[in-house]
Amino acid sequence: MRLSTRPDYISEEILDLLLRYDVRTIELGAQSLDDKVLLCSHRGHTIEDVAQAAKMIKDRGISLGIQTMIGLPEDTKEKDIMTARKVVALSPDIVRIYPALVIKDTYLQKMYSEGRYRPVTVDEAVDICAELLEIYEASNINVIRIGLQPTESISENGDVVAGPFHPAFRQLVQSRLILNKMIEYIKDNSLDNASSIEIECNEREMSNVIGQKKTNIILLKNKFDYKNISIKINNDTKYFKILKQKSI
Numbered sequence: 001m002r003l004s005t006r007p008d009y010i011s012e013e014i015l016d017l018l019l020r021y022d023v024r025t026i027e028l029g030a031q032s033l034d035d036k037v038l039l040c041s042h043r044g045h046t047i048e049d050v051a052q053a054a055k056m057i058k059d060r061g062i063s064l065g066i067q068t069m070i071g072l073p074e075d076t077k078e079k080d081i082m083t084a085r086k087v088v089a090l091s092p093d094i095v096r097i098y099p100a101l102v103i104k105d106t107y108l109q110k111m112y113s114e115g116r117y118r119p120v121t122v123d124e125a126v127d128i129c130a131e132l133l134e135i136y137e138a139s140n141i142n143v144i145r146i147g148l149q150p151t152e153s154i155s156e157n158g159d160v161v162a163g164p165f166h167p168a169f170r171q172l173v174q175s176r177l178i179l180n181k182m183i184e185y186i187k188d189n190s191l192d193n194a195s196s197i198e199i200e201c202n203e204r205e206m207s208n209v210i211g212q213k214k215t216n217i218i219l220l221k222n223k224f225d226y227k228n229i230s231i232k233i234n235n236d237t238k239y240f241k242i243l244k245q246k247s248i
Helices: 012-020 035-040 047-059 077-089 107-113 122-138 169-188 203-210 212-224
Strands: 002-005 025-031 063-070 094-099 142-146 160-162 196-201 228-233 240-245
Touching (some): 002 063, 025 047, 025 094, 047 063, 063 077, 063 122, 077 122, 107 160, 122 142, 169 203, 169 240, 203 228, 212 228
Parallel strands (some): 002 025, 025 063, 063 094, 094 142
16 A cells, blocks of 8 residues: 655654555655745645655655655746755655646636746756756656646646646656757767767667657757767667767
8 A cells, every 4th residue: 555645744653553554655745845945835844844754754664755846936946956856865765756737726826827926838847857857867766757647637628727737748858868868978979070970779768869759859950960860779778879970
């Protein structure tokens, strides 16, 4: 059995009860580890509540999950990155990353309508989440979800008023992370002056390498003025390898 709850709902007595019912995983809705963001978002808990709850859960041998949210009121990319680093310090087994969405008939919609809240764009959210995913992967923390599961109500034609909603949000994030790594690889290996390149990639990563609607390939061509980029499957490569080609 697994459950999700607020950090300030965890106590020794509650944990005793949950263990009697064989609860194996508890996910804490931390959302942010910046106290100003938590206060302005009316979360009703603090960073210390998250830290104490996480310690109690781990001390009981229960698997710990942390749920975080980007783009909340008073949030910034720098605060999101700092939150991720603080989450890593809590040593969770799993993490979820959600972008904040403006949902109909909520206080956040009121703030949005009055001009007191600006949600991040899809591109901004993808950019932030790609960096967070890299931080968690570097610490071997399993990110089990990025973005809300689309439902009848959680959709552009449903209750989502504004915000970075996309039905394939995780794929966008994974693709952006690969793009960032490819750009770094190209610069580190002096391939930015090549006329054409060949990208060898694992078959599992091909869609992330190419990007939705070939966005990664188009961006690399424009950024480095490549005449041609070819893609080749090489399952001996974990992610990708980029080779220089002769001019075409």
